[in-house]
Amino acid sequence: AQKVTQAQTEISVVEKEDVTLDCVYETRDTTYYLFWYKQPPSGELVFLIRRNSFDEQNEISGRYSWNFQKSTSSFNFTITASQVVDSAVYFCALSRTQGGSEKLVFGKGTKLTVNP
């Protein structure tokens, strides 16, 4: 069975601090995708990144970076120099790429509050 665990329920930081959101996943699939989504207070989920299980290169996009480690089944997300606008709930998700259903399994989310 597939499972995503986001152990941090809530995190609170002060603006300009760096913050890392943890994501640990379980799957028996050999090929799969990992995702991060952001859900701001407005409610609509926004796609941030998709990572194929064969690509373990870390990725950086502006202040955002992702660390994918297959050995520990983790896909952590770091925000550098956090800003108030980063305040949101962040969801990590996992999907299979082999045949059959491709439903995304989501973690329970981490609520990030960035205080001025």
Added chain:
Amino acid sequence: GAGVSQSPSNKVTEKGKDVELRCDPISGHTALYWYRQRLGQGLEFLIYFQGNSAPDKSGLPSDRFSAERTGESVSTLTIQRTQQEDSAVYLCASSSRAVAGVSGELFFGEGSRLTVL
């Protein structure tokens, strides 16, 4: 339209009544998903449609829940005899599959907030 459209955005109903929620996916997207998000909780998978394949209904919580989709267009999620525990935001998402077996990015609608009194 440009994005995934859901209606109604808000629905208040009495316990025992049936409700119907609608999702208009992005044109050309073959995959459509329904998720449920209870207050302060994560996303709970309900059902997945992919083209003309049989839908994956494994997440539907009870036989009071059903969903339909005609081809690659609109989908309707129906909840019969609503209960208070059905109160949640129901999110619809769609995605394209450029290559078979490759998961595409999901585009979410703003959700339909259901309150069962």
